[in-house]
Amino acid sequence: MLAATVRVTRDLDAAEEAVQDAYVQALTRWGRDGVPAKPGAWLTTVARRSALNNLRRQRTLREKLPLLIVDAAEPAAAVETLALRDDAPISDDRLRLICTCCHPALSREAQVALTLRLVCGVSTPDIAHAFLVAEPTMAARITRAKKKIASARIPYAVPAAAELPARVDAVLMVVHLLYATGHTAHSGENLVRDELTGRALDLARLLPALLPSEPETDGLLALLLVHQARRATRTDADGRLLRLEEQDRSRWDPGLIAEADRLVVGALRAGPPGRFTLQAAIAALHAQAPSYAETDWPQILTLYDELLRRWPSPVVALNRAVAVAMVDGPAAALAEVVALEADGRLAGYRYLPATKADLLSRLGRHAEAADAYRAALALSDNAAEQEFLQDRLSRTLPS
Amino acid sequence: MAQYAILIFEREAEGGQAPELPPEVLEAHGALPGRIREHGGKELGGIALEPSATATSIRGDLVTDGPFIETKEALAGVFVIEARDLDHAIELARMTPIVSGGVEVRPLLGLDFSGLTS
Known part of the structure; x- marks a missing residue:
């Protein structure tokens, strides 16, 4: 809803305000007239109308349109038509919003915070809590990022085809970081953990539909699904961390693992695999092995060799060493x-x-x-x- | 269109001397306004600086020799462009000929610099 509204306002704060207006109207109208057939569409329409009204008000104040409209040449009538259509391309808007939040001109911290706030709708106090920083610090970080988007004119647009793979990579990194932060949260922070991993999974499920030409989106989703399938056995009843070889494999979620495997197979067929696809392939092999010893270690080592070639990171080299120990000895x-x-x-x-x-x-x-x-x-x-x-x-x- | 300053930072020779600019870099600088125009932007003007060893800094009452901030790569020049948005500005800024350093893209504070052309 925010994504659809920001397209009209070209301003994140104005869009957030309009969305809040819509909720307030819903409280009174739905109480009186009952809940409409499509509550989401109703809210989006009202939010966009509210944004438009605010815009018109501003326009009478200033002759020139502020830097808020998509394109100064775009006739107001066209904006209006778009705003009032319920079947407007919401998914494109959502992708635009994600690309803006994960723009490389923003710091990784800002990208993560903005994505949670604006794409997932998580409140600022909850984001602050998840990243173990004070609330005013997180609020300031988000405000600074929004200000940079406005003053540097970070475009609210899906990047051109030539730029897309690099930009998609940044989006995938942010989603992966969200999940990882939730996954490794301190043991006493279960609520935060489930909130973050849940939001990250929602985004990971959304991305393949938004970016069908990017098989790495399937790779990331598959990777997160395997983590999710094994999450119940990561620690024992006392919250003690368990190694892969100690985990009770019968408690892994076979449905999620099968889904991940289908995605990995599809992504591998689509062309030279990227880092998330390779990581997912490794994770899926582990997940499908009947036991730690019966894991296909030579295959895992081959995948690590390829991963290291695509992504020469010392962390990958360290993980590869674990596979080397299983194939060639400690x-x-x-x-x-x-x-x-x-x-x-x-x-x-x-x-x-x-x-x-x-x-x-x-x-x-x-x-x-x-x-x-x-x-x-x-x-x-x-x-x-x-x-x-x-x-x-x-x-x-x-x- | 929005306006951005492109700040050029180049590594200077020992002692803050001007680096030797290869002829192809000088030539590329000359061709830059045309290339920017071809890519839908506009160069509004620019300045090139003498090396940082020639700089004098004033902080409060204190006048000292050298640039305000000592950096490995020193500010060597600035030019102002018009671009659609930050992505467009980055695309144009990437065309800047650089020997050993890089550029910084900064939006201008809403003032009109279109009279800056030399």
């Missing part, structure tokens, strides 16, 4: 982890010492493993993870 994997450590780009990344510790303890080098677990503990700020590492550390030490 000594080969340890050599790769040590090389990554020397490279320095992962300094401060807690999963590096945690992985190293695991490999060392498998090689029987317990004292070195204990040191690495301590290094990982010092870097973790998540209670569930700390408990997990503490537990591993105590098993490593001679009793």
Whole structure:
């Protein structure tokens, strides 16, 4: 609704105001006349009318239209027709809004906050809570971002075909970050966690329909679906983090995994796979294996090789080392982890010492493993993870 | 159309001296207004600066030698363009010939700079 309204106002604040007007009108009108057949369409129409009325009022004040209209040459009559049509292209509007919120001229933090606020309609206090910042800080961040959109004239438009893949990538990164933030939220924050993961999944489900020519949207959706399918077994009853090999696979959601698998197969057929498709393919292979040991590790290693080629990130290289350990043994994997450590780009990344510790303890080098677990503990700020590492550390030490 | 300043930042030679500008870069600068026009924008004018070693800064009562802010890449020039929106401005700014540095795109504060042409 906001997306459809902002197309008329070209101004996010004015659009939000108009949407609020529509809700207020709904409160009185629906109470009196009953709820209309299509409440969403009713609200959108009223919001757009309200936005138009506000615009007309402004126009009489100022001769020149402010920078709010899509195109100064567009006749007002055309705007009006669009605003009053219930079957206006809502989906295009939604995509425009998502592309604006995830514009590369905005910081990643601002992109995430704006997407939650304007695309998902999450309140500012809830966003602040989810990202562990004070409410005024988050409100200021959102205001600053909106101000930049207006003064730098970040267009409210779907980018041109040449720019689209890079821009879609930014959108996918934001949605993935939303899900990941919810997924790893502190154990006591279940409500926040479900809110964020739910919103991220809604967006991920929406994107393939909005961008049918971009198979990476299917890749992201598949990746999130596998995470979602396994979410119940990520921690035990006490909130303790469980490793993949310890998780009860019978509790994974087979419906979500099957859906993810179909999406991965489709995305792989569509051409050279992108990073989300490859990550989803790896996750889906894990999800379909009857057990950790019976996982198709050689295939997973092949996928990691391809992923590293497409996305040369040290984090990917670290995950690949885990697959190397399963295919070629822990000594080969340890050599790769040590090389990554020397490279320095992962300094401060807690999963590096945690992985190293695991490999060392498998090689029987317990004292070195204990040191690495301590290094990982010092870097973790998540209670569930700390408990997990503490537990591993105590098993490593001679009793 | 909106107006944007394109700020050119270039790495200077040791001691804030002017970098050697290759002839093809100078030529590309000359051709820039035409290229911008071909892509639906307009260059309204611009200035090129002497190297930062020639700068004098004044902060309060204090007058000092050198640029206001010392940076690895120093401000080397500014030009003003007209573009439809930020995406268009970025497209045009990308055409700026650069030796070793980059550009910054800044919207102008609603003032009309169309008289700035040299």
